[in-house]
Amino acid sequence: MENYEAVIKELMEYVKHTVSSESETGIPVGISNRHIHLSQQDLDQLFGCGYELTAIKELSQPGQYACKEMAAICGPKGVIENIRILGPVRSQTQVEILAGDCFKLGVKTDPRLSGDLAGTPGITLVGPKGSVQLTGGVIIAKRHIHMLPCDALRFGVQDGAQVKIEIAGDRGGIFNQVSIRVTNESKLEFHLDTEEANALGVTSNSVIRIVA
Numbered sequence: 001m002e003n004y005e006a007v008i009k010e011l012m013e014y015v016k017h018t019v020s021s022e023s024e025t026g027i028p029v030g031i032s033n034r035h036i037h038l039s040q041q042d043l044d045q046l047f048g049c050g051y052e053l054t055a056i057k058e059l060s061q062p063g064q065y066a067c068k069e070m071a072a073i074c075g076p077k078g079v080i081e082n083i084r085i086l087g088p089v090r091s092q093t094q095v096e097i098l099a100g101d102c103f104k105l106g107v108k109t110d111p112r113l114s115g116d117l118a119g120t121p122g123i124t125l126v127g128p129k130g131s132v133q134l135t136g137g138v139i140i141a142k143r144h145i146h147m148l149p150c151d152a153l154r155f156g157v158q159d160g161a162q163v164k165i166e167i168a169g170d171r172g173g174i175f176n177q178v179s180i181r182v183t184n185e186s187k188l189e190f191h192l193d194t195e196e197a198n199a200l201g202v203t204s205n206s207v208i209r210i211v212a
Contacts, residue, residue, distance in 0.1 A: 027145060027165075027208040030060050030189045031197045034101060036071060036085045036125070037094040037114075042134075046071055046127025053087040061146060062185050063088065073097070074124040077106025095123055095138045098195050102140075111142035113179055141193050144179040145210075146186040155210055158182065164212040165190065171201030174211070 043051055047069065054068040065087050072081040073095060080101060094117060102108055107121045122134040145163070152158055159182035165175050178190070190208045197203070 028189045029204050029206050030191045033194050034083055034097045036083050037090045039093045040089045042093045042132045045130045045132050048129045060187055060189050072126040075105030075107045078104040093137050096141045098193055099140055109138050109140055112139040113142050143192040144181050145190045146181050147188045148186055151188050152182045163210050166209050166211045167200050168207040169201050173200050
């Protein structure tokens with residue numbers, strides 16, 4: 001009986017150590033589809049003067065939420081309807097699309113971090129009360145990892161760094177050029193879009209580790 005209890009104790013210690021190690025090195029995953037961030041001026045133009053966004057779901061990053069409101073995006077070659085708007089409002093409107101959307105819409109853009117909008121193409125937004133012709137603001141979201149300063153210290157990285165990550169699983173692999181974003185309001189999470197997630201079989205349960 002004593003030997004049995006000793007074996008059980010050793011097994012429990014092993015499991016505890018394994019779970020602890022994975023929680024220290026594993027990074028949660030957030031997968032995003034195409035979406036829109038609006039300025040208040042453009043929100044008013046699309047939905048009416050003084051309109052306020054209606055939150056329906058809190059997102060993982062503090063203060064961010066998905067809204068009931070949606071809009072259409074119209075390019076020279078095509079239209080994509082019912083694009084979700086995310087809140088809160090921003091100082092400048094930003095439209096995040098997938099690489100495949102560029103062909104349907106007839107716009108050419110490249111992977112950018114959120115807020116890096118200089119030199120980006122524009123597009124037309126259409127809402128229930130009006131439309132907005134943007135002169136810029138369309139990007140493909142560049143894959144990145146949000147983290148707190150304490151996380152950056154733990155992983156040995158700094159804001160703006162480019163790292164390599166490994167994704168476990170049957171279709172897993174390596175992603176290069178993953179940007180680190182460190183702020184005091186962040187929650188640790190690796191962000192990528194649905195196209196990249198599907199390519200490597202990434203889900204919200206995937207195990208992500210920084211390897212270089």
